Amino acid sequence: MRLIAVVFLLLAPLGIGCLAESEAVLFITDLSQLPDTTYEEQTRLSGRVVRSPPAASTPIIMVVTVTGGVITVADTANLHGLFDVTIPLITNASNDLVATASDNTGSIMPNPGRWTVVQIDTTNPPPTGAGR
Numbered sequence: 737m738r739l740i741a742v743v744f745l746l747l748a749p750l751g752i753g754c755l756a757e758s759e760a761v762l763f764i765t766d767l768s769q770l771p772d773t774t775y776e777e778q779t780r781l782s783g784r785v786v787r788s789p790p791a792a793s794t795p796i797i798m799v800v801t802v803t804g805g806v807i808t809v810a811d812t813a814n815l816h817g818l819f820d821v822t823i824p825l826i827t828n829a830s831n832d833l834v835a836t837a838s839d840n841t842g843s844i845m846p847n848p849g850r851w852t853v854v855q856i857d858t859t860n861p862p863p864t865g866a867g868r
Contacts, residue, residue, distance in 0.1 A: 760787050760843040762798065764835060773854045777827065778805075782820040785813045785837045797840040804833040813837075827857040 767783040785798045798813040806824035813819045825831045835849040 760789055760791070760839075760841065762787050762837040762839060762843055762845045763847075764800065764837055764845065764849055767849070770833070770851045770853055772852070773856060774825070775856050775858055776825070777855065778822050778824045779853055780820065780822050781833075781835060782818070785817040785819060787817075787839065787843060791841070794841060798837060799839070800835060800837050802833055802835045805831050825853060825855040827855050828860065830854050 763786055764783050765786055768781060770779055770781060781802060783800075785800060787796060787798065798817060798819075799810055800813060800819045800821060801808060801810040802821050802823050804823075806826055809821045809823055811819040811821045823831075823833060831853045833849075833851045833853060835851075837845040
């Protein structure tokens with residue numbers, strides 16, 4: 737019985753450490769400004785992904801994914817957590833962009849970043865209703 741208790745006491749800290757690795761949260765900071773309205777067909781979002789608590793031993797690969805434009809775009813953050821994505825915008829439309837971060841341990845960003853960018857297409861203006 738003592739042997740089981742000793743083994744449990746020796747392994748318990750390892751289980752706690754593994755639990756903390758998989759329950760980390762990610763957030764995005766130092767974000768670039770996104771325009772509310774643009775004539776450009778794409779926009780850029782850059783910033784830094786931070787993991788809390790930091791990883792103790794496992795090499796962490798963090799990815800930022802942005803949806804809501806023409807296509808879903810993603811970038812793998814560098815060793816300092818920096819990322820930079822170019823988002824193609826749906827023309828003549830309101831683009832509801834959502835940015836999320838995840839890593840290879842299953843950690844996620846609990847509150848995604850959300851922005852609305854209206855793209856105004858000057859080559860094909862929307863009908864105004866004039867002349868009806």
